[in-house]
Amino acid sequence: xxxxxxxxxxxxxxxxxxxxxxxxxxxxxxxxxxxxxxxxxxxxxxxxxxxxxxxxxxxxxxxxxxxxxxxxxxxxxxxxxxxxxxxxxxxxxxxxxxxxxxxxxxxxxxxxxxxxxxxxxxxxxxxxxxxxxxxxxxxxxxxxxxxxxxxxxxxxxxxxxxxxxxxxxxxxxxxxxxxxxxxxxxxxxxxxxxxxxxxxxxxxxxxxxxxxxxxxxxxxxxxxxxxxxxxxxxxxxxxxxxxxxxxxxxxxxxxxxxxxxxxxxxxxxxxxxxxxxxxxxxxxxxxxxxxxxxxxxxxxxxxxxxxxxxxxxxxxxxxxxxxxxxxxxxxxxxxxxxxxxxxxxxxxxxxxxxxxxxxxxxxxxxxxxxxxxxxxxxxxxxxxxxxxxxxxxxxxxxxxxxxxxxxxxxxxxxxxxxxxxxxxxxxxxxxxxxxxxxxxxxxxxxxxxxxxxxxxxxxxxxxxxxxxxxxxxxxxxxxxxxxxxxxxxxxxxxxxxxxxxxxxxxxxxxxxxxxxxxxxxxxxxxxxxxxxxxxxxxxxxxxxxxxxxxxxxxxxxxxxxxxxxxxxxxxxxxxxxxxxxxxxxxxxxxxxxxxxxxxxxxxxxxxxxxxxxxxxxxxx
Amino acid sequence: xxxxxxxxxxxxxxxxxxxxxxxxxxxxxxxxxxxxxxxxxxxxxxxxxxxxxxxxxxxxxxxxxxxxxxxxxxxxxxxxxxxxxxxxxxxxxxxxxxxxxxxxxxxxxxxxxxxxxxxxxxxxxxxxxxxxxxxxxxx
Numbered sequence: 001x002x003x004x005x006x007x008x009x010x011x012x013x014x015x016x017x018x019x020x021x022x023x024x025x026x027x028x029x030x031x032x033x034x035x036x037x038x039x040x041x042x043x044x045x046x047x048x049x050x051x052x053x054x055x056x057x058x059x060x061x062x063x064x065x066x067x068x069x070x071x072x073x074x075x076x077x078x079x080x081x082x083x084x085x086x087x088x089x090x091x092x093x094x095x096x097x098x099x100x101x102x103x104x105x106x107x108x109x110x111x112x113x114x115x116x117x118x119x120x121x122x123x124x125x126x127x128x129x130x131x132x133x134x135x136x137x138x139x140x141x142x143x144x145x146x147x148x149x150x151x152x153x154x155x156x157x158x159x160x161x162x163x164x165x166x167x168x169x170x171x172x173x174x175x176x177x178x179x180x181x182x183x184x185x186x187x188x189x190x191x192x193x194x195x196x197x198x199x200x201x202x203x204x205x206x207x208x209x210x211x212x213x214x215x216x217x218x219x220x221x222x223x224x225x226x227x228x229x230x231x232x233x234x235x236x237x238x239x240x241x242x243x244x245x246x247x248x249x250x251x252x253x254x255x256x257x258x259x260x261x262x263x264x265x266x267x268x269x270x271x272x273x274x275x276x277x278x279x280x281x282x283x284x285x286x287x288x289x290x291x292x293x294x295x296x297x298x299x300x301x302x303x304x305x306x307x308x309x310x311x312x313x314x315x316x317x318x319x320x321x322x323x324x325x326x327x328x329x330x331x332x333x334x335x336x337x338x339x340x341x342x343x344x345x346x347x348x349x350x351x352x353x354x355x356x357x358x359x360x361x362x363x364x365x366x367x368x369x370x371x372x373x374x375x376x377x378x379x380x381x382x383x384x385x386x387x388x389x390x391x392x393x394x395x396x397x398x399x400x401x402x403x404x405x406x407x408x409x410x411x412x413x414x415x416x417x418x419x420x421x422x423x424x425x426x427x428x429x430x431x432x433x434x435x436x437x438x439x440x441x442x443x444x445x446x447x448x449x450x451x452x453x454x455x456x457x458x459x460x461x462x463x464x465x466x467x468x469x470x471x472x473x474x475x476x477x478x479x480x481x482x483x484x485x486x487x488x489x490x491x492x493x494x495x496x497x498x499x500x501x502x503x504x505x506x507x508x509x510x511x512x513x514x515x516x517x518x519x520x521x522x523x524x525x526x527x528x529x530x531x532x533x534x535x536x537x538x539x540x541x542x543x544x545x546x547x548x549x550x551x552x553x554x555x556x557x558x559x560x561x562x563x564x565x566x567x568x569x570x571x572x573x574x575x576x577x578x579x580x581x582x583x584x585x586x587x588x589x590x591x592x593x594x595x596x597x598x599x600x601x602x603x604x605x606x607x608x609x610x611x612x613x614x615x616x617x618x619x620x
Numbered sequence: 621x622x623x624x625x626x627x628x629x630x631x632x633x634x635x636x637x638x639x640x641x642x643x644x645x646x647x648x649x650x651x652x653x654x655x656x657x658x659x660x661x662x663x664x665x666x667x668x669x670x671x672x673x674x675x676x677x678x679x680x681x682x683x684x685x686x687x688x689x690x691x692x693x694x695x696x697x698x699x700x701x702x703x704x705x706x707x708x709x710x711x712x713x714x715x716x717x718x719x720x721x722x723x724x725x726x727x728x729x730x731x732x733x734x735x736x737x738x739x740x741x742x743x744x745x746x747x748x749x750x751x752x753x754x755x756x757x758x759x
Binding site: 063065200201206264266269274386390435442443446447449450 | 636639705732
């Protein structure tokens with residue numbers, strides 16, 4: 001049942017979840033199936049659970065001057081969200097006019113969405129598993145933090161996450177990659193296949209694949225292959241008949257509220273920020289299925305403002321602000337009571353809430369990370385058949401692991417299907433320059449527009465960023481916006497380890513463009529907010545939208561905020577889930593890993609509720 | 621000039637400056653809307669432009685020529701970009717979309733053999749079926 005801004009203080013739930021994004025919805029669905037009474041408190045709106053209301057977001061996208069990740073998902077003063085367009089400068093103060101107060105020295109360039117469904121509304125849908133070495137970077141490379149769990153422990157949950165999200169991919173391509181990355185562990189089970197066949201590779205994927213066949217690059221005397229690998233992705237394709245989940249074949253899940261739509265990707269190319277037919281997964285699908293258990297209640301327009309703890313480390317309730325209009329005074333304060341509380345509101349919101357509620361742990365808010373993203377671009381000698389299909393369907397993944405990680409960040413390379421869209425605003429930037437600078441018109445203009453756009457190659461380098469305590473989220477009780485919301489304060493810097501990775505990325509880009517016979521056109525200007533100079537070379541990084549850290553997991557209260565089940569150390573019934581728990585970023589887009597962790601937590605939470613039933617005889 | 625249908629002249633001018641055919645322009649469904657919009661926005665300059673165009677006998681239209689004043693030259697650029705992008709450029713940097721429909725009907729998508737992102741999808745796998753790369757076989 002979905003309700004807006006109602007009072008639930010009279011009811012008692014088994015589990016109260018703060019935040020209706022992917023982590024919260026996966027946990028709600030599992031617990032709902034197990035028969036537990038679950039409440040989700042969502043700060044944002046829920047109207048897009050209705051198909052036609054979801055479709056209305058499209059109009060915002062079409063008419064937005066800048067089609068940024070949040071362009072279809074409007075800002076809400078009661079539940080403000082950061083916007084990547086807030087970052088306009090290298091000066092921290094200039095970047096602090098939105099929701100975040102940016103202290104720098106480098107800008108944090110990512111954003112998220114505070115609507116039901118969360119950031120999966122506007123994500124690309126890339127679903128790579130982390131590699132086993134990502135779980136032990138401290139031990140293996142002397143960098144960052146180790147996880148309190150191994151890849152092997154998480155692997156069954158990766159499989160479950162791939163079912164819940166609905167992944168299209170070719171497992172043999174991943175196995176081949178596993179060999180290139182020198183993975184000794186069983187990365188994918190012997191009999192395992194993905195629920196759906198891989199999304200077909202794009203023209204540019206095939207072109208690069210052929211041109212780079214047998215090619216390699218050398219770092220510190222070691223040779224690394226430059227192989228192109230298809231990307232497993234959260235996008236509906238053709239079900240793999242060999243796939244079984246608990247004995248059942250896979251059925252693609254269509255759009256919420258219109259099951260006739262979205263059962264297969266048809267190439268709208270607007271995955272970021274919005275898939276018109278929901279062929280790309282969003283948490284709305286999991287929420288829809290969670291509601292079917294009859295055990296899950298969603299209350300939207302309910303911003304949780306405080307966690308109330310008794311004197312014995314037990315959370316009693318959370319306080320939420322239920323608002324009815326876009327007026328700062330138009331709200332009521334209610335409480336929600338449950339046995340277990342799960343914070344699933346994004347790393348920044350989780351940290352903010354714990355800091356405000358004086359949850360005891362010095363590490364809350366620390367180790368904020370992202371995947372700094374270095375865009376590069378070039379012009380191919382031939383036409384490429386681009387500007388179609390999902391944003392990316394393949395990557396060069398073979399540089400995600402190696403001995404070089406002792407000295408610098410690893411990276412993956414995302415091959416873009418949409419030309420220089422992200423790096424330069426193509427195809428518009430091209431025609432703008434042809435008309436205004438080159439005075440082109442008529443047939444010549446049309447021909448040049450075609451030629452200049454259809455030869456564009458964009459390679460995006462997604463860099464690992466190790467956890468550092470000085471990169472952090474804090475609050476200051478005096479720093480509130482006009483609606484009384486505390487503004488997150490962000491301290492952020494890229495370490496030399498990551499910048500060295502950027503240097504290697506740029507060298508790799510030049511090598512790749514030369515193998516492709518392409519003219520490298522990358523240039524970074526110092527008016528770019530992400531501009532960096534290192535060893536006399538220039539770089540400019542963007543954000544990947546991958547908020548990580550803030551409540552990292554570890555082996556004790558001395559090195560972490562949560563344990564491996566994402567239970568907050570020192571509190572009996574409080575969990576903080578999501579990307580905030582990741583101690584390392586690795587080079588995999590993090591959503592799949594957060595989903596696997598959430599599913600592991602759901603099982604643990606259910607087991608502990610069952611144990612409680614046996615010991616104190618509740619619900620008999 | 622009074623007996624000339626200025627809307628018709630606007631379309632002819634648009635054909636010349638965009639490199640698209642009349643059918644392409646009409647297929648946007650926005651031809652009248654665009655004409656009325658510009659006519660309301662820049663009535664004098666448009667009239668002057670159309671008058672001048674009426675007496676230009678060439679079909680190969682180049683903006684390099686000093687035939688047009690700076691003001692007319694800028695209006696021509698605005699009209700080209702309106703057809704191509706659905707945006708009205710206030711100057712070479714700032715612009716806005718006339719409507720969500722004008723975004724979708726931008727002729728740039730046709731010019732680059734693509735489709736407006738978020739509309740007119742090309743079909744499952746169409747992104748891997750090239751008209752250019754015949755030598756690369758599907759795996």
